[in-house]
Amino acid sequence: MRFENKTAIITGGASGIGRAAALRFAHEGAQVVIGDLNVDGGRATAGLIEEQGGSALFAEINVSDSKQMKELISVTVETFGKLDILFNNAGIGNPNVKSVDLAEEEWDQIIDINLKGVFLGIKYAVPEMKKTGGGAIINTSSLLGIKGQKYLAAYNASKAGIILLTKNAALEYGRDGIRVNAIAPGVIDTKIIDGWKNDERKWPIISRANALGRIGTPEEVADAVLFLASDEASFITGATLSVDGGGLTF
Numbered sequence: 001m002r003f004e005n006k007t008a009i010i011t012g013g014a015s016g017i018g019r020a021a022a023l024r025f026a027h028e029g030a031q032v033v034i035g036d037l038n039v040d041g042g043r044a045t046a047g048l049i050e051e052q053g054g055s056a057l058f059a060e061i062n063v064s065d066s067k068q069m070k071e072l073i074s075v076t077v078e079t080f081g082k083l084d085i086l087f088n089n090a091g092i093g094n095p096n097v098k099s100v101d102l103a104e105e106e107w108d109q110i111i112d113i114n115l116k117g118v119f120l121g122i123k124y125a126v127p128e129m130k131k132t133g134g135g136a137i138i139n140t141s142s143l144l145g146i147k148g149q150k151y152l153a154a155y156n157a158s159k160a161g162i163i164l165l166t167k168n169a170a171l172e173y174g175r176d177g178i179r180v181n182a183i184a185p186g187v188i189d190t191k192i193i194d195g196w197k198n199d200e201r202k203w204p205i206i207s208r209a210n211a212l213g214r215i216g217t218p219e220e221v222a223d224a225v226l227f228l229a230s231d232e233a234s235f236i237t238g239a240t241l242s243v244d245g246g247g248l249t250f
């Protein structure tokens with residue numbers, strides 16, 4: 001078990017990629033704390049972990065709220081004694097509109113959750129990780145943090161920002177034993193893409209737009225996250241790992 005005696009926080013753990021990662025971390029021995037806005041989903045993930053015989057805690061939090069993120073880290077340390085892994089994964093999509101039609105409030109909300117949420121996670125997790133000599137942080141960027149896509153201005157910008165924020169934190173805290181990496185998933189079968197599935201014209205194209213010709217599963221992304229969090233990735237920091245079926249090959 002790669003994560004025995006480790007404590008991992010997973011934001012956005014109520015569904016999709018976050019839930020798959022929470023279940024896998026727990027399966028490999030970690031004590032898991034799930035932070036999410038979605039109370040039913042968050043409790044359900046914690047329940048699934050406990051059914052497997054694991055240890056889990058759910059906290060209702062909004063990642064863009066500084067106080068709540070700080071509290072998430074403190075509750076984790078109070079409950080499990082330390083923090084080893086932070087998976088900064090919560091995120092939302094973008095209304096499918098041109099930039100000029102994107103409301104300023106929508107821009108702010110996407111940047112606050114997707115980008116500031118990651119910053120707050122780093123801000124409050126690092127001091128705790130320093131106390132125990134290190135840790136691993138994994139941030140969820142996207143293929144769309146590397147590649148531009150029309151009508152997704154705020155999402156593109158937020159996910160691109162995460163890649164540089166990841167490099168920045170890797171540089172600042174590498175000598176404290178903290179590794180910081182990002183993942184860049186392609187199209188993955190979760191709730192966030194439900195809207196795309198209803199587009200009869202575009203979905204057949206979107207769902208096959210990579211080298212493998214299919215979409216990915218949350219579990220396939222979770223496996224990459226666990227690798228980056230594990231000692232097997234001990235010399236990897238500041239990297240962005242594409243988990244996209246070869247979506248960047250053309």
Ligand SMILES: NC(=O)c1ccc[n+]([C@@H]2O[C@H](COP(=O)([O-])OP(=O)(O)OC[C@H]3O[C@@H](n4cnc5c(N)ncnc54)[C@H](O)[C@@H]3O)[C@@H](O)[C@H]2O)c1
Pocket residue numbers: 011012013014015016017018035036037038041061062063064089090091092093113140141142143144184185186187188189190191192193
């Ligand atoms: N599914 C994809 O195709 C895909 C591709 C690239 C990147 N991503 C990224 O993966 C991450 C996980 O998304 P997913 O695909 O599993 O979708 P999802 O909708 O199933 O999961 C997102 C989770 O984040 C939570 N969340 C949203 N806003 C929050 C907030 N303010 N505070 C706390 N929790 C909040 C939601 O409640 C949900 O549980 C996101 O950052 C998303 O942008 C997804």
